[in-house]
Structures are given as C-alpha cells and as structure tokens.
Amino acid sequence: MPELQIDKAGFLLDGQPFRFLSGGLHYFRVHPDQWRDRLRKARLMGLNTVETYVPWNLHQPRPDRFVLDGGLDLPRFLELAAAEGLYVLLRPGPYICAEWEGGGLPSWLLTEPDIRLRSRDPRFLAAVDDFFDRLLTPLRPHLASRGGPVLAVQVENEYGAYGDDTAYLEHIADSLRRCGVDVPLFTCDQPVDLERGSLPGVLATANFGSRSARHLADLRAQRPEGPLMTTEFWLGWFDRWGARHVVRDPDDAARELDEALAAGASVNLYMFHGGTNFGFTNGANDKHTYRPTVTSYDYDAPLDEAGDPTPKYTAFRDAIAKHAPLPAGPVPAPGAKLTVPTVALTESAGLLPCxxxxxxxxxxxxxxxxxxxxxxxxxxxxxxxxxxxxxxxxxxxxxxxxxxxxxxxxxxxxxxxxxxxxxxxxxxxxxxxxxxxxxxxxxxxxxxxxxxxxxxxxxxxxxxxxxxxxxxxxxxPLTALEAVPFSATTSTPVGPAFHRGTFEVTEPADTFLHLDGWTKGNAWVNGFPLGRYWSRGPQRSLYVPAPVLRSGTNELVVLELHAGPRARTVDFRATPDLGPTEE
Missing domain, CATH: 2.60.120.260 (Galactose-binding domain-like)
Structure with a gap:
C-alpha cells in the first residue's frame, strides 16, 4: 500500500521522492457517467493526482439525512481514480469556498439565529463532527493507509482569510483523526494569510496563480523545511453575472507552471476541469455588493466545460513534460456534439397560478x-x-x-x-x-x-x-416539476411561467442550450437541472451533458421569470457562448 511521508526535503512515497502533479476535478460538478472520461484525460495530460472538495450541503441536505450515491457517490469516484492510476487529494472542509453555494455549508445551520460558522460555537462543531463521521467512515477503505488512492486530507480551507483561531483548526484536525484519517493532513492559504491559517505539525501550502518563484520563496522563508506545494495554482478564474468571461493566456499560465515545477514544488492546478454549477448550486461574493456566480464553472481550464482539451491542455502538458515523463499517446480528441435547431416550447403554465x-x-x-x-x-x-x-x-x-x-x-x-x-x-x-x-x-x-x-x-x-x-x-425548491399543469397555448402567460417542448435525438451527445431572446430563468432537460440563464450575460448558453439525453423523444422545460421571445423557441448547438472575454 502507498504511504506518503513528509520529511525535511520533501514528499516521499513508499520511500521514494515524490511530487504532486495534481489537478482539481470536482465530482459534484461533473455528471457521474463522465467521471471516467475526465480522470483518463487528467492522466493523459501528465497528472498523477486529482483533487476534489466535498460539498457538505449536498451530502447532508438535512441533519438526519446523508447522501452518498448517484452523482454524490464519492467512493465510486475514488475507485475510478485509483483504476486510472491516479492518487487523490481530499478536501472535505467543512467549509470549501469553491464558488459553491454557501461555501458548501448546509443551509440548515442557519436556522440557529446566532450561530457562528467556522468557529468553536458548540452547535457548529457538533454538526461538523457528525458530518465527518458520516462521510469518512465509508471512505476509510479509500485512504492510502488501507490501499486506497487518498494520499492526504486538507484541514478546513483558506482559514487564514477568515479567522485566526488555532484551537478551532485543532478541533477540525482532531475530528478528522477521530474518524480514522491516518494519512498526512495539510492546510492551504494565500501567502499573506499563511500564518493565520496554519496549524503546528500540519503541512502548510500556498495558493497563487502568478509570480510563482516569489510566492514559493515566501513560503520557504516561512517554512524553512519540508515540501513546497501550491494547493491552488490559479490558471483561470470564475465568472459573475454582468461581467465578462475571464480567460488567461495559455502560454503565460504554462510559464508560471514551469517556474513552479522548476523550483521543485508540488502543484495542484485549480482547476484541471471546472465543470458546471448545475441547478441552483452556484455561490456568490459580497464585498459590500452582492455578486452571484454564473452557472458555468468552465474556469478557462485545460479541459473545458464539455471535457474537451483546450490550448491550455497542450501548453500544460508540454510544461509538465520538462519535469516528468508523460503517458504515451496523443492529446485526446474533442467529443461528439449534438445540434438540434429551433425547438418549439408549445406548452405553458403560469408560476403564480400553479x-x-x-x-x-x-x-x-x-x-x-x-x-x-x-x-x-x-x-x-x-x-x-x-x-x-x-x-x-x-x-x-x-x-x-x-x-x-x-x-x-x-x-x-x-x-x-x-x-x-x-x-x-x-x-x-x-x-x-x-x-x-x-x-x-x-x-x-x-x-x-x-x-x-x-x-x-x-x-x-x-x-x-x-x-x-x-x-x-x-x-x-423546484426539485420536481411533475405537478406543473402544462397546457397547449399560443399566448404567453403574464409573469413567470414554465414552458415545455420536446425534441428528437438519434444518438445522444454533448450539446449547448442557447436561449436567444429569453430573459432570465432556469432550464431542465428530462428533469435534469441545467442551471440558470440570464440575458445580462456573460454566459449565454447552458451545457447539456450527453448522459442526460436519450435516443428518441426528450423533454425541455424552461422557467422564464420575465418575458421570452414571442415564438418561444430555443436551439441546441455544438458550441457554447460564454460571452465576451476579459484577460
């Protein structure tokens, strides 16, 4: 069984020098039928590890209910990673940020009017301990100490940007240990917050996306011994409604990656494959003004939202090749795409009346x-x-x-x-x-x-x-739409309304729903929640994973909150529209 050790010089795996070449891949942002494909493409780019957060709010939607199946079958994801020959960095929080709804903290915590999240509030700690017990008990066989792929586990997440209570971090670390985590622990923070968010006896890592040599030097100055590691090497960024789609030059990002690797650092790319904030799961920021995040989590990553290699994939693969051997084989080809023009939504139902x-x-x-x-x-x-x-x-x-x-x-x-x-x-x-x-x-x-x-x-x-x-x-919550009383109509209901139509598919493939002329709302295909759309942009299409489609007749439901086009039609196209770009 693999054993990760941390010594003065760096990481050792089974006694041999080891470097993490890792990439972020959040299982909960990818359709489970596509996990195997994304993991294979991670290995083919030259990665030896994948990193994932764990969204507490999805796994434990109510205090007495825990979910670990379907799209939340984390044990299966870990098994697929191991089968692909990949190790795993596990980041269970309890807080994850991730531009995810509430940073992954379940909303039911907020029923306590004066609760203090991410603190030693006994109510919060009791909930965390219960979550870790429910989550980590079935994950123990997947720890490297038991022959699994999980080499290390993170304590909290960028806590130094939030607080400085070392006793709180110690409780989180102790809770992980009590639940059987016997692999190395680590923390991650931006360099300026490193001391506030670190924990004695636990590996401290830094997050950054530029000036790699300088930030690694700062990390070494604060940690004279031990591995150099960036848990989040930011190679792109997320988008918010009303702004531009953020991109980063592939060659510039690859130069920074090469610089970090040349310094001997271990690197986790954030993100290798971003995926999608399906349904209502996007988060928001509020620095005096509330700014919600868009549905797409494309992140300008090496794999785009549909899992296709981008120019950044090739640039990063070339950078990695300077420092580690690459798997044999070419860059994977883009997947098949589906086009279905002019789908009419012929049935409607007003939201308020129903x-x-x-x-x-x-x-x-x-x-x-x-x-x-x-x-x-x-x-x-x-x-x-x-x-x-x-x-x-x-x-x-x-x-x-x-x-x-x-x-x-x-x-x-x-x-x-x-x-x-x-x-x-x-x-x-x-x-x-x-x-x-x-x-x-x-x-x-x-x-x-x-x-x-x-x-x-x-x-x-x-x-x-x-x-x-x-x-x-x-x-x-709109988790099920079977009760919506649709009826055929040629007129548009006043106010928010559901609209439904069908379309035919011969062979399912990835596609993108374009809602030209629609204003704001949500969309579902065959009951699967694609996410939010909004004419203010930048995002102007919604990713439709091939597994949610079926051969034959498929159903599309759109909830339009304002006014859609008079013709009430949409298109499924082979390419996305994430909006005008900003570098």
Missing amino acids: ADALAEPVDSRRPLTMEELEQDFGFVLYETTLPLRGPALLEIEHVRDRAQVFVDGQPVGVLERENHEHALAFTAPRAGSVLSILVENQGRVNYGQGIHDRKGLLGTVLVDGVAPTAWTNRPL
Missing part, C-alpha cells in the same frame, strides 16, 4: 426565511392582502436576493440585492388586492463573513409604513 400545485402554503405573521421553511435552493412565494386601494409603498429591509413583485398577478417591479434596492411604489386597484413577492435565492455567499447568508425576505416588511401580519409562504 403555486398551490407546487407547494403547501405555510401561514405566518411575518415572512419566513428559506431556512425557517427548511429550504435550501430555489424560490419562495410570499403573499399578503392589501387593505386599501390606491398608491402604496413597499419597503423591505433585506431582499435576499431578488424579489419580483406582483399585485393581483400583474408585475409591478423588481427589487435586487445586487443594486441595494429596498423600496418600490405601486398602485393597488382595489381593497383586498393580493400582493405577491417571488424571491429567488441567487446563491449563498461563499467567501468571507458574508457566509451567514439567510435567504428570502429578512427583517421588517412594510406597506405604507405598516407591517402586514398575515402572510402565506410557499417554498419552491
């Missing part, structure tokens, strides 16, 4: 948060009755994150957290009009103190200075 079919109403004296409704993702529909007709002013203390406002089903405006909007004027046509507020969780904040990010309508809600005291709350 809300009762989608969710049981919950009555309350004030709007309830998503967390109080035991809801992780999606929307909440809030409704109350207006006592008087005429002009009115709606004031909401905290909109989390985007509220569409309706009076008797007619749209009267939108309030966006991103734009710091809190008030909206409208006119009630009659006494007894229904005020409806559809609130979208656009992604919980995944970085910094903003991770305490509860969703829905928070704080005081006033209409003409008075707080309504009779509300109906309908949680709409």
Whole structure:
C-alpha cells in the first residue's frame, strides 16, 4: 500500500521522492457517467493526482439525512481514480469556498439565529463532527493507509482569510483523526494569510496563480523545511453575472507552471476541469455588493466545460513534460456534439397560478426565511392582502436576493440585492388586492463573513409604513416539476411561467442550450437541472451533458421569470457562448 511521508526535503512515497502533479476535478460538478472520461484525460495530460472538495450541503441536505450515491457517490469516484492510476487529494472542509453555494455549508445551520460558522460555537462543531463521521467512515477503505488512492486530507480551507483561531483548526484536525484519517493532513492559504491559517505539525501550502518563484520563496522563508506545494495554482478564474468571461493566456499560465515545477514544488492546478454549477448550486461574493456566480464553472481550464482539451491542455502538458515523463499517446480528441435547431416550447403554465400545485402554503405573521421553511435552493412565494386601494409603498429591509413583485398577478417591479434596492411604489386597484413577492435565492455567499447568508425576505416588511401580519409562504425548491399543469397555448402567460417542448435525438451527445431572446430563468432537460440563464450575460448558453439525453423523444422545460421571445423557441448547438472575454 502507498504511504506518503513528509520529511525535511520533501514528499516521499513508499520511500521514494515524490511530487504532486495534481489537478482539481470536482465530482459534484461533473455528471457521474463522465467521471471516467475526465480522470483518463487528467492522466493523459501528465497528472498523477486529482483533487476534489466535498460539498457538505449536498451530502447532508438535512441533519438526519446523508447522501452518498448517484452523482454524490464519492467512493465510486475514488475507485475510478485509483483504476486510472491516479492518487487523490481530499478536501472535505467543512467549509470549501469553491464558488459553491454557501461555501458548501448546509443551509440548515442557519436556522440557529446566532450561530457562528467556522468557529468553536458548540452547535457548529457538533454538526461538523457528525458530518465527518458520516462521510469518512465509508471512505476509510479509500485512504492510502488501507490501499486506497487518498494520499492526504486538507484541514478546513483558506482559514487564514477568515479567522485566526488555532484551537478551532485543532478541533477540525482532531475530528478528522477521530474518524480514522491516518494519512498526512495539510492546510492551504494565500501567502499573506499563511500564518493565520496554519496549524503546528500540519503541512502548510500556498495558493497563487502568478509570480510563482516569489510566492514559493515566501513560503520557504516561512517554512524553512519540508515540501513546497501550491494547493491552488490559479490558471483561470470564475465568472459573475454582468461581467465578462475571464480567460488567461495559455502560454503565460504554462510559464508560471514551469517556474513552479522548476523550483521543485508540488502543484495542484485549480482547476484541471471546472465543470458546471448545475441547478441552483452556484455561490456568490459580497464585498459590500452582492455578486452571484454564473452557472458555468468552465474556469478557462485545460479541459473545458464539455471535457474537451483546450490550448491550455497542450501548453500544460508540454510544461509538465520538462519535469516528468508523460503517458504515451496523443492529446485526446474533442467529443461528439449534438445540434438540434429551433425547438418549439408549445406548452405553458403560469408560476403564480400553479403555486398551490407546487407547494403547501405555510401561514405566518411575518415572512419566513428559506431556512425557517427548511429550504435550501430555489424560490419562495410570499403573499399578503392589501387593505386599501390606491398608491402604496413597499419597503423591505433585506431582499435576499431578488424579489419580483406582483399585485393581483400583474408585475409591478423588481427589487435586487445586487443594486441595494429596498423600496418600490405601486398602485393597488382595489381593497383586498393580493400582493405577491417571488424571491429567488441567487446563491449563498461563499467567501468571507458574508457566509451567514439567510435567504428570502429578512427583517421588517412594510406597506405604507405598516407591517402586514398575515402572510402565506410557499417554498419552491423546484426539485420536481411533475405537478406543473402544462397546457397547449399560443399566448404567453403574464409573469413567470414554465414552458415545455420536446425534441428528437438519434444518438445522444454533448450539446449547448442557447436561449436567444429569453430573459432570465432556469432550464431542465428530462428533469435534469441545467442551471440558470440570464440575458445580462456573460454566459449565454447552458451545457447539456450527453448522459442526460436519450435516443428518441426528450423533454425541455424552461422557467422564464420575465418575458421570452414571442415564438418561444430555443436551439441546441455544438458550441457554447460564454460571452465576451476579459484577460
């Protein structure tokens, strides 16, 4: 069985000098039927290891429920990595950042109004210990000490950018050990945060994407002995709605990689293959202004979102070849792609009229948060009755994150957290009009103190200075759409609506859904949640993995929150559109 050791000079594997040539590959961002393909391409680029985070919020969606199958079958992913001859760096958090919803922390933690995440708050530590026990018990056979591929396990994640409580880190490390982790542990931080986030007796690694020699020298100055390692060598970046698609010159990134390898460092590429924030799983940042992340996690990586090698794949392969032998064989060819033009969505159903079919109403004296409704993702529909007709002013203390406002089903405006909007004027046509507020969780904040990010309508809600005291709350996670009462129609419903159509496929292959003329919403193919689209860009297409398609008739459902094109058609094309670029 392989044994990783850390000595004064560096890593040893079974007593021989070893260097990590690793790449990030998040199993939860890739369809499980495509794991084997992505792992094979990692090995063919010259990598000997893959790295993955573990999303606590998906594995433990409720305190009493744990999921470790299907797209979350981490043991199978580890087995496939081992079969491909790859080792694994495991990063179980509990916090992972990763531009992932809430940094991977489950939303149910936030039902405690004063909980302190990533701290020694006993409630948080008890939840972490329970998560580690549920996760790591079935993973023990996959540790290198037991013949598996997992060579090392990370303690927390970039904690130095958040806090400096060494006792908290010690608890996380002790919890990992109590759960049977007997392989080396490591921490990772940006160089400026290294001391705050490190732990005595645990390997400290640095994260950076440029000035490799300088950052490695800084790491060596702080750690005179032991391996040099960058756990996140940033070779691209993520995108946010309303900005440009971020790319990085392949040759520039390859030069930095060569420089790090020439210095003798171990490197984990972040990301080797980014994948996709399917469904509602994207995170957000909030540095005084809320900025949600897009659906694609292409990351300008060596493998693009569809798993095809990019110019960066070849450039990195050439850089690695200077320092380690490459596997035999050429660069893998791009996969087959599918084109289906002009798919008509001929059936529709308004969201507000069918809300009762989608969710049981919950009555309350004030709007309830998503967390109080035991809801992780999606929307909440809030409704109350207006006592008087005429002009009115709606004031909401905290909109989390985007509220569409309706009076008797007619749209009267939108309030966006991103734009710091809190008030909206409208006119009630009659006494007894229904005020409806559809609130979208656009992604919980995944970085910094903003991770305490509860969703829905928070704080005081006033209409003409008075707080309504009779509300109906309908949680709409949209995990299943079978109850939507579709009907054939040539007219477009007012307000948010579901639209459905079918299309024929002879042989399934990867493709990209293009929604030209549509405004904002979500899409599903055969019930699989592709993610969010938004005309503000930069992303203007959604990746459709081949395994979600089937030979014959396929179903597409689009939830359009505003107004789609009059013809209500979409295209499936062979190429993506991630928007105008920014280097």
